[in-house]
Amino acid sequence: MMRSRPIGVAVLGMGNVGTEVVRILLENSADLQSRVGAPLELRGVAVRDASRPRPIDPGLLTEDAAELVARDDVDLVVELMGGIYPARDLIGTALKSGKSVVTANKALIAVYTGELSTAAAENGVDLYYEAAVAGAIPVVRPLTQSLAGDTVQRVAGIVNGTTNYILSAMDETGADYDDVLAEAGRLGYAEADPTADVEGYDAASKAAILASIAFHSRVTASDVYREGISRITSDDLEDAKKFDCTVKLLSICERIRTDDGERISARVYPALIPLEHPLATVNGAFNAVVVEAENAGRLMFYGQGAGGAPTASAVLGDLVMAARNRVFHGRGPLESTYASLPVAPIDDVPTRYYVSMKVADRAGVLQQVAGEFSKRNVSIAAVRQEGAGAGARLIVVTHRASDRAQSETVAALEEMDSVIKVSSVLRLEGTDD
């Protein structure tokens, strides 16, 4: 084994993930040393409240993260505090002083990847964030390295465990959204404020990161079209079954062709997917990402998308890579944005719609409804009529058309006398037509 001077590691944050990272660093130090080619030595751990008891030598704890990052004997910084501030400044300072950084902070990377990657490139160090997307599941590195010679067409995934837990439980039990959300909170699957998860912000950050890497372009969270799951009802899940589908919150990144040329579509919304689609069987808090590349074909990555130890596994993977690069005076791949593809607005993206409406129970309603779709060149793939009298319902599933044409049709339906209420509008994904 080659001998090298120890690599000093600073860990910022000792919560769910940081605690596990510190544990693995200390418990597996001999193996990690052999894999890196030098000992990884923990110099300190920054927390907000150093007086709280923690499973670590108290002498390693500090409330002064900036001072820890600046120490001369720190070579690598692992940021696991979360949030934008002070994480952004601490990471920037570390990179500018020649220290590689590993982070799990998707909210930060999805917005400031440009600034931080530039700092890493200019200072000859690494910025790694495998754990920022889908926890333990290796997806950033496969996209960055394993598929570097291929052309990725599409990355679609379930990348938020909280919403997948909620939708799976609604599907299995028939319970309503609010009840399942409350249960998810009790079981620790949902945070006290679940907004970032249930409204799709977390999934949108991950979509931005995946789209940037997959399409060699810079995509930030605000470029991602986003809808959450809070309006999904148990009726939606029941109705989905009638079409041999289920409902999942999907993060979708794909290359699309528009009149203006090649574009990226990056979008997050709850969608119907056929039961035979590989993502339909991903249940509970699990995550999965399906990558479609021109030559590799379809690849699927599945596993635990969150949790202390699973996420720490991805962090440690990055840490070993960054430490090895340091020992061998190398550097991992830099951010690749050469393609600079623009992101298309959702209006221009071809989508399929599923529209459920309460209608007046009288002759000719179906023709009138069909007429609104055909006026905008949206062709209908399936229609289902249910009930009679005040309970009459019509469910329409369309073929692919621009999202603008689909949403304008829905707006027109809402204005029709014979449509009492458009009760649900969802997109349909995972089909070829």
Ligand code: NAP
């Ligand atoms: P967490 O449990 O809330 O822990 C945050 C830690 O950071 C705490 O130890 C806290 O100190 C410390 N901290 C916060 N602000 C600080 C400051 N200004 N100065 C010093 N220390 C500070 O968070 P987590 O769940 O471990 O998540 C950490 C990161 O991993 C986040 O970016 C998150 O998005 C990402 N991530 C988490 C998961 C997961 O399953 N949890 C999965 C993937 C990615 P105190 O302990 O004193 O409060």
